[in-house]
Amino acid sequence: MRIRRSGLATGVLLAVFYLTLLPFVAHGVGMIGEGLWQGAARRSYLFADGENVGNAAMLVHILAGTFLVVLVPLQLLKGLRLKYNRFHRMMGACLVVLALITGLAGMSYISLRGTIGGPLMSAAFFLYGLCLFTAALMVARSAMEGDRAGHWAWGLRLFWLALGSWLYRVHYTLWYLLTGGLGSEPDFSGPFDLAQNFAFFLPYLLAVQVWIARNRSAHQNALITGS
Ligand code: HEM
Known part of the structure; x- marks a missing residue:
């Protein structure tokens, strides 16, 4: 009975998550469509005429990121x-x-173009990228070494980092619904924007760290490797 109830709760959580993800995924697919179009620079500030490397980086980024955020909960x-x-x-x-x-x-x-919010946003997003990159490497490494506690801890960090881009938009959506956009400016220079540069990943990493410290002992034995 308890297992059935927790299965139901997981199902409901997943359904809610995927529902909130729909506009985000639709936006990503739309941006890829825009980026592939000849006059992309006239349609979005993310693309620039003649800057093929930067444009390609953004297209690849959105494509891989969208698959990542859709698949990671599974x-x-x-x-x-x-x-x-x-x-x-x-x-x-x-x-x-x-x-x-x-x-x-x-x-x-x-590195090529910076971000719409200037140096602070660029530094924060770069740090976010580094964290995601490191967590991905460490998840793979701990799996290959059969380090169960390490794999569990890095897997949790990777999970929350992979959701970071979605959380960023969730924070903005909720804030605009609640306050109409108090402290947020179109050029991302408002106090809310400045806090958001870090608030979509650092607090979550911190909370995960506390969770890991409290529950580590339950994940100490060897990793199951059989199929
Ligand atoms: C984890 C999954 C991720 C997804 C699904 C994702 C998706 C997207 C999308 C859809 C955009 C276009 C936003 C717009 O239309 O304004 C974007 C922009 C951007 N993303 Fe990501 N992203 C992810 C992770 C990351 C990471 C890890 C970094 C850090 C390296 C990053 C850095 C950026 C930057 C710098 C921009 C352009 C920001 C601007 O100047 O407006 N993203 N991303």
Whole structure:
């Protein structure tokens, strides 16, 4: 009965998550469409005429990032992981590659073009990219070494980092609904914007760290590697 109830709760959470994800994914697909169009620079500030490397970096970034955020929740489903271990490993490899590509393409874009919010936003997003990149590498490394506690901890960090881009938009949506956009400016220079540069990933990483410290002992034995 308890298992059935927790399964139901997970199902409801996933359904709500995917519903809120729909506009985000639609936006990503729309931006890819815009980017592939000849006059992309006239349609979005993310693209510039004749700057093919930066434009390609942004297209690859959005494509990989969208797949990452859509797929990453499935990796945490315990039922799937225990019953279909081979699927978990294949999906894990895909997620690591997607996270590496998303982070690398995003950091390349920042190095080439900066961001709409200026140096502070560029630095914060670059740091976010570095965190995502590092977490992806460490998840893969701990899996290969059979380090269960490490794999669990880095997997949790990667999960929250992979959701960061979505959380950023969730924060803005809720804030605009609640306050009409208090402290937020079109050029991202308002106090709310400045805080958001870091608030979509650092507090979550901190909370995850506390969770890891409290629950680490339950994840000490060796990683299951059989399929
Ligand atoms: C994790 C999944 C991610 C997804 C789904 C994603 C998706 C997107 C999308 C759709 C845009 C276009 C936004 C717009 O239309 O204004 C964008 C922009 C951008 N992303 Fe990501 N992203 C992700 C992660 C990251 C990471 C890790 C970095 C850091 C390296 C990053 C850096 C950027 C930058 C710098 C921009 C342009 C910001 C601007 O100047 O407006 N993103 N991303």
